[in-house]
Amino acid sequence: xxxxDLSVVGFDNVEMAxxxxxxxxxxxxxxxxxxxxxxxxxLELLNQNKRSGARIETIPVRFVERGSTxxxxxxx
Numbered sequence: 001x002x003x004x005d006l007s008v009v010g011f012d013n014v015e016m017a018x019x020x021x022x023x024x025x026x027x028x029x030x031x032x033x034x035x036x037x038x039x040x041x042x043l044e045l046l047n048q049n050k051r052s053g054a055r056i057e058t059i060p061v062r063f064v065e066r067g068s069t070x071x072x073x074x075x076x
Contacts, residue, residue, distance in 0.1 A: 022067030
């Protein structure tokens with residue numbers, strides 16, 4: 001039984017998440033920022049701007065709490 005026995009968290013905050021029973025707790029990522037970062041990478045590769053090694057770019061996310069998670073039980 002969710003969330004009584006098991007908490008469930010999704011990722012991407014799809015539009016249907018709030019309509020599930022119970023509504024799905026999820027991680028929201030900014031798709032526009034993610035797409036812009038990917039486009040910058042592609043343009044740099046196409047323009048032959050060589051980099052040394054991999055680059056890590058962090059895109060902020062937001063926790064969207066809904067009904068599929070319960071509070072942590074007290075320690076025994």
